[in-house]
Amino acid sequence: MAVILDGKKLRDKLLDELHLRTAKFDKKPKLVVILVGDNPASVIYVNNKRKFAEKAGIDSEIINYPSNVQEDELLNKIKELNEDNSVNGLLVQLPLPKHIDKSKVINTISPMKDVDCFTAVNCGKLFTGEKPYVFPCTPKGILLLLDEYNIDVEGKHVVIVGRSNIVGKPLSVMMLNRNATVTICHSKTENLSQITKTADILVSAVGKKIIEDSMMKVDGIMIDVGIFKDENGKTRGDVDFEKVSKIASYITPVPGGVGPMTIASLMINTVELFELQNKRSLGVQ
Numbered sequence: 295m296a297v298i299l300d301g302k303k304l305r306d307k308l309l310d311e312l313h314l315r316t317a318k319f320d321k322k323p324k325l326v327v328i329l330v331g332d333n334p335a336s337v338i339y340v341n342n343k344r345k346f347a348e349k350a351g352i353d354s355e356i357i358n359y360p361s362n363v364q365e366d367e368l369l370n371k372i373k374e375l376n377e378d379n380s381v382n383g384l385l386v387q388l389p390l391p392k393h394i395d396k397s398k399v400i401n402t403i404s405p406m407k408d409v410d411c412f413t414a415v416n417c418g419k420l421f422t423g424e425k426p427y428v429f430p431c432t433p434k435g436i437l438l439l440l441d442e443y444n445i446d447v448e449g450k451h452v453v454i455v456g457r458s459n460i461v462g463k464p465l466s467v468m469m470l471n472r473n474a475t476v477t478i479c480h481s482k483t484e485n486l487s488q489i490t491k492t493a494d495i496l497v498s499a500v501g502k503k504i505i506e507d508s509m510m511k512v513d514g515i516m517i518d519v520g521i522f523k524d525e526n527g528k529t530r531g532d533v534d535f536e537k538v539s540k541i542a543s544y545i546t547p548v549p550g551g552v553g554p555m556t557i558a559s560l561m562i563n564t565v566e567l568f569e570l571q572n573k574r575s576l577g578v579q
Contacts, residue, residue, distance in 0.1 A: 305554035316351030323568035331361030383409030383564035428563040433465035435555025456499035498532035507537035
């Protein structure tokens, strides 16, 4: 039976450590989240960010706009927050309404306040081997979780199912930086199960039930990033947990695995940006 990679337990430990760290600062770091519209899932995510920011000793502010807000008004607000020295981390909750250009919105955020590592500047740094101001939250959380359980990825074959800009692509680079051998699979990949069965570490970030035990290498490590509601309204991941957990050596549960680590990473990134900005203001490089 697989060892459970407990993201919730590690999240709580990391937030406690952050709270001790922020308590030594002259002022609290501040995270601002912009929410456009009232998408139920987005509202839940944003409220969770506020709750866990408080646990980490971080001030947070949620700025709400109606779904019909004009793009220029949103961009002007982001520019205003870029210039506000009290704001250390800034994110715009996705998805956005169709009339708003997501790329333009994201790239208006100052790279030094880009707490999600979504801007072209930070992504460019990551993909060209430079260090971005902070690393993307979900990939960072996955690596923190592997580190906690002393799982070394060097020399391992890591197969990532999913090629999103949020998880698949940045995680592939971060795994390469740790000397893993990486294969990315996606909706057009042929013979998917033949590839996944070669994985020492299998990561699925699709958002639908896709990984069966027949696709898993015995004693492989299973990282389930996907999360959705099934036909019975139950929260679940990409993986058939009951079956796969019987042959994997380690597995993340859903919920309670990668999701809490994404939140923890967001708070760590906010504090890291706070420290970086304060060094810059003091003239320290």
